[in-house]
Amino acid sequence: MKQIGKKLSEIRIEKGLSQPELADCLTSIGITTTGQKISKWETDYSVPNAYQFLGLCNVLDIRDVLETFEIKDNPLSQLDKAGKQKVEEYVDLLILSGKxxxxxxTVIPFTRQIKLFDIPVSAGTGQFxxxxxxxxxxxGSEVPDSADFGLRISGNSMEPEYIDGQIVWVHQQDVLNDGEIGIFGYDNNAYCKKLSLTTAGTKLISLNSEYSPIEVQKNGVLHVFGKVVGKKGVYENA
Known part of the structure; x- marks a missing residue:
């Protein structure tokens, strides 16, 4: 391989640039350097890094690095212009053949199966x-990994966040924190509600202000079936 520094010097001189002028050209494209550093590169006292070398190729219009620096591993360096054109024509023929x-x-989309219960969560015994x-x-990936099953919302008590006919994705768990939205069973009904835990008691809150909170009586049994972790569009095919 021809010494990089010597070849860079030859090309710079051919372009009619001084070392400071070449440094200014590099600086103008965001590669800050000096004429002194160019001198060190050309005398092989130091070598440009990859980023600087690409900048030099850009400024000095070096299109074929292998040929310019006479890298022997490049078989094209032994061909004249006509020979290289023949190689390019043959490459085009190989591409056109498609062989x-x-x-x-091929990207195979990830899929898994999940249960979608037919019973709307505004009604039912809670044993679904x-x-x-x-x-x-x-x-597929549009459903959170933590989802264990799906349910379809019935009614407008959780609007505007959850709409009648919409599927919600649920992670099955039996404990929820205050303020979390989940699927609950209470008084022989199943609900999608926001849980409220205060010193005054436990309530199931609707997001639609037209609906009053459902107060869980002290002797009542509240079942937690899971936490809502996502939703699907209204009446989309599951």
Missing amino acids: YNKKSA LDSDAYELIDI
Whole structure:
């Protein structure tokens, strides 16, 4: 391989640039340097880093690095202009044949199955998790990984966040924190509500202000079936 510094010096002189002028050209494209540093590169006292070298190729209009610096591993460096043109023509023919083109990898989308219960969460006994009233549906990355099952909202008590007919994705768990939205069973009904835990007691809160909170009586039993972790568009096919 020809010494980088000597070749850079030859090309710079051919372009009619002094070392300070070349430094100014590099600085103008965001590569700050000096004429003194250019001198060190050209005398092989030091070498430019990759970023600086690309800048030099850009400013000095070096299009073929392998040929310019006579890198022997490049078989094209042994051909004249006509020979190189023949190689390019042959490459074009190989590409057009389609036999030697790179094969792009086929991306297989990730899917898994999840239960979608048919019972709307505004009604029912709350025992739906043990029932057969569900269908297995294929879902992808649009559904949170933590989702264990889906339910369809019925009614407008959780508007505007959750709309009638919308599917919510639920992570099955039996404990929720204050302020979290979940699926609850109480008084032989199943609900999608916001949990309120205060010293005054436990309430199930609707996001729609037209609905009054459901107060959980001291002797009542509140079942927590899970936390809502996502939702699907209104009446979209599951």
